[in-house]
Amino acid sequence: MNKSFTQTFTVSGNNFSDAGKISTEIKMILKQLGINSDIVRRVAIASYESEMNVVMYACKAKIVLDVDPEVIKIIVEDEGPGIPDIELTMKEGYSTATPEMRxxxxxxxxxxxxxxxxxxxxxxxxxVGKGTRLEIIVYIN
Amino acid sequence: MKLSEIKSKLDLVSRCGEDYLEQEITGGYCGDLLSDVMANSKQGNVWITIQVHLNIVAVATLKELTAIILVNGRKPNEDTLKKAIEENIPILTSKLSAFELSGKLYALGIGNI
Known part of the structure; x- marks a missing residue:
């Protein structure tokens, strides 16, 4: 792939019926760009989890997919409650999901x-009180 | 082994995606936590779960799973079926529990590959 590609998506919080739609679109774009399928799968997992976090916790978010010949970059910027303790949230098994979500x-x-x-x-x-920003980078080669 | 073979051998009922039953199965994964399935299932797996809601289809699509098998006699929600038809994901159902069905799949040679 020689060209660069950028696309911006919008995700609405609490919209469970469309959850996963943006990640499916991102996956399709990367496949069409001829990116290696193992890399596409990794990006799909990362974008799905980011998208679900927005659906579950935020009001809305902007997701920017940026692909150049070297890297795939996804920026997820949400408007939401924010995370008070990031270190704790990064621990496997820690969740603030409601019983309904579980x-x-x-x-x-x-x-x-x-x-x-x-x-x-x-x-x-x-x-806290404003939102969360994730930056995900996956190397193509 | 093809999906159609396990369907007939294990008495599975097809709820949608009949045109995709001739796909080969690479293995299986059993789980009801979506992030766990996202992290650990592999392309071509059948996914055994009790979750019947719409969001299982996105997981199966993103992980390129061969099919979703709902156990304990559960049936897919209407919107789940609609989405699965759109995304060409076969959904099958079984009266067996996840444990029993996984055991039978293993006995047929379908492991966690």
Whole structure:
């Protein structure tokens, strides 16, 4: 792939019926760009978990997919409650999901750890009461 | 082994995706936590779960799973079926529990590959 590609998506909080739609679109775009399928799968997991976090906890978010010949970058910027203790949230098994969410199989406490595991670089910043910003980078080669 | 073979051998009922039953199965994964399935299932697996809601289809699509098998006699929600048809994901159902069905799949040679 020689060209760069950028696309911006919007995700609405609490919209469970469309949850996963943006990640499916991102996956399709990366496949069409001819990106290696193992890399596409890693990005799909990271973007799905990010998208679900927005659906479960935030009001809305902007997701920017940026692909150049070297890296795939996904920035997820939400307007929401923010995360008071990021270190705690990064621990596998920790979740603030409601009982209703858990009944649906969410809230395994694996979301952020799954994102980190599938990224080559991962940064998370959060302002309580304002929102959270994730930056996910996956190297193409 | 093909999905159609396990369907007939294990008495599974097809709820949608009949056109996709000739796909080969690479293995299976059993789980009801979506993030766990996202993290640990593999492409071509059948997924055994008791979750019947719409969001299981996105997981199966993103992980390129061969099919979803709902156990304990559970049936997919209407919107789940609609989405699965759109995404070409077969959904089958079984009266057996997740444990029993996984055991039978293993006995047929379908492991966690």
């Amino acid at each position: 009944e649906l199989g969410f809230g395994a406490g694996m979301g952020l750890p799954n994102i980190k595991k599938n990224s080559d670089e991962f940064t998370i910043k959060s302002d």
